[in-house]
Amino acid sequence: MIGDNNTNRNLWIITGLASIPFAILAFVDPAKVKFPHIYILFVGACLFNGLVVPFVLFKNEPDWIQKTLALGVNMIFATLWIDYTGGTSSIFYPNFYLLPIIAATMYCGFIDSFLTAFFAGLLSLWFQYNELGLNLAIIGETSILVNIIFFFLLSSILGYLIKIGREQQASTMKITSELETAYHQLSASHEQLQSYTEIIEKMNKEMEQLAITDELTGLYNYRYFQIALDKELKKNKFSVVSLFMLDIDNFKLFNDRHGHLMGNRMLAEIARVIKENVRGVDTAVRYGGEEFAVIFPGMDSNEVAQLAERIRKIVENTYIKTGAGEPVSVTVSIGVASYPRDAQTKSELISHADLALYDAKQAGRNQVCIFKKRPALES
Incomplete structure (x- = not known):
């Protein structure tokens, strides 16, 4: 994940809040909306992405199971949201899948974003198949193919760019850490050397004093x-x-x-x-x-x-x-x-x-x- 846990947690919450205005667009055409399912789904999505993900799943550095759970549940939310707002005729179809794809790209890495885009494409086709049946005309429908290709391109490009950014950030942090370690070691060595120098100077002075002092009387020799x-x-x-x-x-x-x-x-x-x-x-x-x-x-x-x-x-x-x-x-x-x-x-x-x-x-x-x-x- 990018940055520290607090930054990621806050960014996830902000991303969720930013998606709320888009979700409200579902109520523009209430004839297509399934009530009260949409309300329950909206509350569930807010609770999951506002509390469970940032404060439970991503509280510490998440493993692949926690990442898969966060992305999988959001894929389900996106699928149900499209279904409850009109299916293939919804204003959210299929672009609402961009939210979990972007989340996967930002928080989970290249492979996760690619797989999320892949499943988003499959789900988009599933909506078409479920409502209209599978035939060559649907498979060849330009808008669906464009959206699927767009999902893959977006996840690939963003995933690759973020991967490079992460590697550069990790490299910078490693170099910074090594420089700090080297600086502290150098400072410690300098202090130790200075201490040894002072000890040697003190011993030299003592030896010089002993060389010119009579041991019995304490007078010069x-x-x-x-x-x-x-x-x-x-x-x-x-x-x-x-x-x-x-x-x-x-x-x-x-x-x-x-x-x-x-x-x-x-x-x-x-x-x-x-x-x-x-x-x-x-x-x-x-x-x-x-x-x-x-x-x-x-x-x-x-x-x-x-x-x-x-x-x-x-x-x-x-x-x-x-x-x-x-x-x-x-x-x-x-x-x-x-x-x-x-x-x-x-x-x-x-x-x-x-x-x-x-x-x-x-x-x-x-x-x-x-x-x-x-x-x-x-x-």
Whole structure:
């Protein structure tokens, strides 16, 4: 059937309503009309085509039995209507059979419309035979033959055209459905790909972060220190960049006495103190072992030394408890150097901060030293 069920149902009702004015023409010549048969037939046709067909037989997609029943009953209605309005002398003979033929063509397809036209032709001949008898003159009557041929031509042409229309509509609907399916699949694939891309980007960022982060302390590692110091020196070529190097005093002795687990806890605690006391623009790293470093862009040696002294005091007064509940602490020594006052290159800055740290160790540990230039060796 063409279109959806609601459309077909409404179209069937409209077709039935449109045929009512033609049916009223039967009362133009009441002498030929059989009363009250015509009234009963009229009511029956209205009920069947207004209620039974659209709301029962064609409520859902009809099968061949339901189609045959709808067309067959309407063929009977058409035959009785012609009979009750004068038979072969009726104004409806034989053209009233066009209604079931058109209905078959519109709703049931080419084969159904062809068969309906065939039976309509047979019924037209039956009326002639029933009233006048079968003879060659009747069979050869031009008007009857023309009507029969017209029925077949009409059903064939309309049936073929509607068949093509249905096939095109089905093809269009199939293509539309396939395009919608492909679009939804593509959208889902795009969303899934986007989700995977976001996951991969997130994992890459996490891996990059892990590659430059010290797992124990959460500070940057030595690899990132080299990258960050290069970056700061290039960015602050005509400004100041300071560096301090911090080393835990007698850390090997601490590990030997309290164990490496306590040593790791102490490293993490000192890292926390450093992070809490430097600026957001500063770069704090675990340089290696028990040694830490912080890069200070825009701060000179004296400013960094003051901050380093504060960190040193906090560390000195920071205690962690051993497994036995004994509070223990450590001290740190810090060396400070600045670019460009103390060094002209990255390697010089690291070396001079390390020399300042060495001076702090040599001076008794637990203190902060600023790099001092060594006197040149005499040749």
